[in-house]
Amino acid sequence: MRIGNAASPEELFELMLEATHEAVGYDSASLMTVDAAGDALIVRAARGSRLEGTRVPVGPSISWQALERRAPIVIEGPAAPSLGTTYTKDVPFALCLPLVVGAKTLGVINVNRGGHPGDDAVAFLRILADQAGFAMERMELYGDLQHFTGQLLSQEEEHRRRLARDLHDGLAPILVSAHAQLQSAAVDSEPVQKATALLRRAIRETREILGTVRPATLDDLGLVAALSAAARDMADEAGWTLEEAVDDPGPLSREAESTLYRVAVEALNNVKKHAAAHEVRLALLKTEDTLEIDVADDGHGFATEQWGEAGIRPGHFGLLGMRERLAFLGGLLKVQSKPGEGTTIRIVVPRDRLR
Ligand SMILES: Nc1ncnc2c1ncn2[C@@H]1O[C@H](COP(=O)(O)OP(=O)(O)OP(=O)(O)O)[C@@H](O)[C@H]1O
Ligand SMILES: [Mg+2]
Known part of the structure; x- marks a missing residue:
């Protein structure tokens, strides 16, 4: 069924109203879903009216009643006092069908038409509503998964930031002052020279790690200045002439x-x-x-083609x-x-993916 193939919730809701029209025909129809907080129904798609976006807070409305009962409500003719809702006008035929999956109630489909479409049509619509419920549930799970992946990524980002801070504020100053101590000790023995050289290397490596993890400068100065600083450091070390032509990238997300x-x-x-x-x-x-x-x-x-399409060297x-x-x-x-x-x-x- 096409409903199962929808690529987004919006598309799914449109398809559901279309399928509903094929099943029972209507003058107007709408699809509402329960919002995240569970305290309102929101019209997500509508035909024959401009209700989209309308919020219906929890209350005695027919939609909420259908949700609570987990069963369809049919209204025909004059308002039924048993529903506890007073109608100001007569309703030829209205059907409110809850979208239910397992213990969850996800929303409702409302249909208005000139008369009863027949029991078979209504039965068919109920099957459709069940399928729609499953499709919505699946899409919601998929959305959660994407959200979860995003969270994992930003957790990794957070770990990197903490590691960077520890290195920058914890390890680096210790190495630097040990180096300074050794130099000022003015002991000119070979082991001391070796230790000094080793410490210098440790400082350089720490800086390199900091550079790849996340330097404080990225938070303080933003991409352009941080990148430029890293490039200048490397140019100094490696003895390149560095030419920079850097536009302002505009606002960027942390990621x-x-x-x-x-x-x-x-x-x-790699250049270095x-x-x-x-x-x-x-x-x-x-x-x-x-x-x-x-x-x-x-x-x-280097010869990129020797490593195939992607230009990736095995083991690197x-x-x-x-x-x-x-x-x-x-x-x-x-790579050129x-x-x-x-x-x-x-x-x-x-x-459009930068913000
Ligand atoms: N700017 C460059 N100049 C010359 N060769 C390069 C340059 N960039 C990459 N290469 C070549 O491409 C290979 C693959 O690079 P890649 O960064 O994937 O691995 P690596 O630098 O060798 O190792 P790793 O990055 O995993 O420490 C390198 O081994 C090198 O031969
Ligand atoms: Mg490399």
Whole structure:
């Protein structure tokens, strides 16, 4: 049944009203769902009236009564006092069908027409309503799953932030002051020199980890300044000339900001590790639909085609991880490289996924 194929709740509700029309025909109809708090019914789709968005708080309305009874209510002719609701006008035929799945009541379908459509049609509509209930339930579960995945991602983000803070405020200052102590001890023995050199390396590695995890600068300064600072640090260390052409990316969500930062820093790390470059260009460009970050170097380059379509080298995870991270933002990574001709890594993300 088509109802099972709806891609979104909105589409599902429209399909249900369409199917209802095929089943019983109507002058007007609406579909309402119980809102998240469970204290109101909201009209999600309507035909023959402009009720969409209307809220019906919990109360004596027919819709709420049908939900509470978990059974359809038919109204014909003059208002029935047994329903406890006073009608100001007569109703030729109205049917209120609750959407029920297991113990849950999800909403109602309301139908108004000129007369009774016949018991068979009503029976058919009830079967339809059951199917619709299942489809809604499934969609809700799917929505929960997506929400859950999103939460997991932001939990990971939160862990990274905490780790970054610990490294930055806890470990890094200890290493730096140990290094300073050793230097000021003015003992010129070989073991002390070795220890000093090791500490220097530990400091550098801590900085690198901080750079890939989430630097405080990303929160304080935003993507452009943080990225630029990371690139300058690396340029100083590796001795590149750095050229920057960076547009303002506009407002970014936390996720988008840290994804872009991490992927770009990973590209810069690769330049440092593999390229032996003289010049590196970092560009951030806003097009109508996309945000692009280019990291281009004039170093060794590499033969991308030897690793197949995706240009991923087995056993090496940098480029793979970059692609995976970008996929969460609907983005992609383009690698352009040739031995001896340098490398350009282009990060492309649709702008509507950045906020
Ligand atoms: N800018 C670059 N210049 C030259 N070669 C590069 C550059 N970027 C990537 N490569 C090549 O692509 C390979 C794959 O890169 P990738 O980042 O996936 O792995 P890695 O850097 O080797 O290891 P990992 O990132 O997992 O520590 C590298 O081993 C290197 O040969
Ligand atoms: Mg790498």
